[in-house]
Amino acid sequence: MKPNRKEEIILTAAQLFKEKGYSAVSMRDLAQELGIKAASLYNHIHSKQEILASIIMQVANRFTLHMEEVSPQPIPAIQKLEEIIRMHIDLTIQKTDFLACMNNDWMHLGEENKGNYIEMRIDYETKFREILQEGIAAKELEESDPEIMLFSILSTLRTLYLWYAKNKNINPDVLKTDLTKTLLQGIIV
Amino acid sequence: MKPNRKEEIILTAAQLFKEKGYSAVSMRDLAQELGIKAASLYNHIHSKQEILASIIMQVANRFTLHMEEVSPQPIPAIQKLEEIIRMHIDLTIQKTDFLACMNNDWMHLGEENKGNYIEMRIDYETKFREILQEGIAAKELEESDPEIMLFSILSTLRTLYLWYAKNKNINPDVLKTDLTKTLLQGIIV
DNA sequence: GTCTATAGCGTGATAGAC
DNA sequence: GTCTATCACGCTATAGAC
Numbered sequence: 001m002k003p004n005r006k007e008e009i010i011l012t013a014a015q016l017f018k019e020k021g022y023s024a025v026s027m028r029d030l031a032q033e034l035g036i037k038a039a040s041l042y043n044h045i046h047s048k049q050e051i052l053a054s055i056i057m058q059v060a061n062r063f064t065l066h067m068e069e070v071s072p073q074p075i076p077a078i079q080k081l082e083e084i085i086r087m088h089i090d091l092t093i094q095k096t097d098f099l100a101c102m103n104n105d106w107m108h109l110g111e112e113n114k115g116n117y118i119e120m121r122i123d124y125e126t127k128f129r130e131i132l133q134e135g136i137a138a139k140e141l142e143e144s145d146p147e148i149m150l151f152s153i154l155s156t157l158r159t160l161y162l163w164y165a166k167n168k169n170i171n172p173d174v175l176k177t178d179l180t181k182t183l184l185q186g187i188i189v
Numbered sequence: 190m191k192p193n194r195k196e197e198i199i200l201t202a203a204q205l206f207k208e209k210g211y212s213a214v215s216m217r218d219l220a221q222e223l224g225i226k227a228a229s230l231y232n233h234i235h236s237k238q239e240i241l242a243s244i245i246m247q248v249a250n251r252f253t254l255h256m257e258e259v260s261p262q263p264i265p266a267i268q269k270l271e272e273i274i275r276m277h278i279d280l281t282i283q284k285t286d287f288l289a290c291m292n293n294d295w296m297h298l299g300e301e302n303k304g305n306y307i308e309m310r311i312d313y314e315t316k317f318r319e320i321l322q323e324g325i326a327a328k329e330l331e332e333s334d335p336e337i338m339l340f341s342i343l344s345t346l347r348t349l350y351l352w353y354a355k356n357k358n359i360n361p362d363v364l365k366t367d368l369t370k371t372l373l374q375g376i377i378v
Numbered sequence: 379g380t381c382t383a384t385a386g387c388g389t390g391a392t393a394g395a396c
Numbered sequence: 397g398t399c400t401a402t403c404a405c406g407c408t409a410t411a412g413a414c
Contacts, residue, residue, distance in 0.1 A: 005379085020296060023212035027408060040380045042409065078377065104293065107209060132376075141376050148367045149376050151352040152345045159348060163340040178337045186375030187321075187330050187338050188267065194397085216390060228392080229398045237390065 006044045009034065013051045014097035022052055022105040053113045056106055059098045062091060064120050071127045077135030078184065081153075084128070085180050088157040089172055092164050099161045128154065153183050195233045198223065202240045203286035211241055211294040242302045245291045248284055252276075253309050260316045266324030267373065270342075273317070274369050277346040278361055281353050288350045317343065342372050 003011065012033050016025045027048060031038040045051055070083045092099055106117055132149050135141035141149070156179075164170075192200065201222050205214045216237060220227040234240055259272045281288055295306055321338050324330035330338070345368075353359075 021210055021212055021293075023210055024297065026406075028406085036379090037381060038408085039382080039410080043379055046409095048408070104210075108213065135376075139378060142370075142374075142378055144370060144376065145367050147352075147356065148364070148371055151349075152368065152371045153376075155345045155348040155351070156341045159344040160340075162344070163336075167336065175337070178334050179341065181331075181333060182337055182341045182375075184375050184377045185331075186371075186373050187324075187333065187342075188373045189328060189331055215388075217388085225397090226399060227390085228400080231391065232397055 009041060009044055010051055010054055011097070014055050014101050017052070017055070017105055018097045018100035022101070022108045049110045052101070052105060053109055055098050056102045056109060056117060057113060059091065059095055059102050060117055060120050062095075063087075063124055067124050067127050071131065076140060077131050077138060078140050080131045081135075081184065082180055084131075085157065085183065086176055088160060089176055089179070092160045093172060096161045096164060099158075103158055103161075125150065125154070156183060198230060198233055199240055199243055200286070203244050203290050206241070206244070206294055207286045207289035211290070211297045238299045241290070241294060242298055244287050245295055245298060245306060246302060248280065248287045248291050249306055249309050251280060251284075252313055256313050256316050260320065265329060266320050266327060267329050269320050270324075270373065271369055273320075274346065274372065275365055277349060278365050278368065281349045282361060285350050285353060288347075292347055292350075314339065314343070345372060 009030070013025070013030055016030060016033060027038040027041055031041055034041075066087045067084070070080050070087075073080065106114070106121075109117055129146055129150050132141060132146040136143055136146065160179075198219070202214070202219055205219060205222060216227040216230055220230055223230075255276045256273070259269050259276075262269065295303070295310075298306055318335055318339050321330060321335040325332055325335065349368075
């Protein structure tokens with residue numbers, strides 16, 4: 001899997017954006033990291049904005065597609081949640097920098113993409129909420145405020161990349177098992 | 190409680206930093222929001238950096254102080270966790286913008302403050318980890334990976350400000366009860 | 379595909395009038 | 397305490413040589 005120059009630029013950009021944020025990374029910083037001059041970047045990409053959009057929309061699409069696949073399945077809510085947790089873990093491992101960038105810098109998307117991104121995010125949360133409500137209705141889940149469940153689980157999954165950066169050697173299957181247990185069953189004996 | 194001009198500047202800055210990030214907010218943006226010119230800001234503050242440090246170190250100190258108060262108490266670990274959750278909720282409500290800023294922009298602190306902030310953050314996590322380990326040893330908590338418990342709870346508490354921004358009318362006591370239940374007992378029946 | 383040079387504008391911060 | 401004017405520099409992006 002040899003990335004071409006454009007992909008290489010986007011990968012490096014994601015890494016820098018994760019560390020300092022989109023606005024604090026200049027085209028000169030990015031070029032230097034790649035060992036070229038800033039002007040040379042423009043033979044591969046059209047603008048700084050395009051790089052950001054490429055990073056964010058790429059992972060946003062993968063979340064959307066996976067949710068559209070899991071959501072309508074005729075399986076128990078708990079099983080759907082396990083599927084979703086597994087996907088967040090996998091994407092966190094595969095696309096750590098992209099995820100960080102999506103979480104922190106989506107507000108710097110251009111007007112063409114921002115609306116789209118926000119819509120995808122709302123749809124994702126809506127489908128997630130519906131799964132929780134299914135689970136409550138089926139008495140699989142506690143009859144507690146689904147908004148708080150949603151927020152609590154999703155905030156953990158969304159910032160998993162922060163924790164993963166410091167624990168890169170963990171076995172993904174162990175992480176999946178332990179995190180699922182913690183999120184679904186809590187920590188009290 | 191009438192804030193003087195310096196406090197007013199810092200409050201407004203925190204608000205803007207929360208929305209766009211430190212680097213994306215200019216002194217001209219900040220001045221405009223206050224109805225003055227950028228140059229006038231410098232009669233009240235020394236630099237943009239000073240504003241950021243003031244915002245972040247202020248809340249970081251409050252977290253540190255509270256943890257130093259709760260941590261050594263001779264009470265069960267679960268009770269300490271409830272105390273900590275309560276404090277995060279209270280600070281989230283009182284200092285929403287400051288917390289957002291601390292979470293997102295600490296890496297833009299000047300060299301004088303960054304090391305200090307990171308140290309406080311590590312100390313906080315260490316004391317939190319010790320409470321979890323106490324709980325496990327006392328068989329109050331599940332014998333599960335304390336790193337995953339720590340990350341899971343703390344990531345929810347740290348991003349609570351995002352959720353609170355959309356649910357400002359919730360009763361803090363209800364939030365405390367429901368969130369504690371979700372974090373400690375999970376969501377499964 | 380990378381370079382140098384540069385346009386055009388925005389940035390944080392200062393000096394000094396009022 | 398706020399203003400206008402300005403400095404010195406950094407920014408994204410383009411033009412055109414090689």
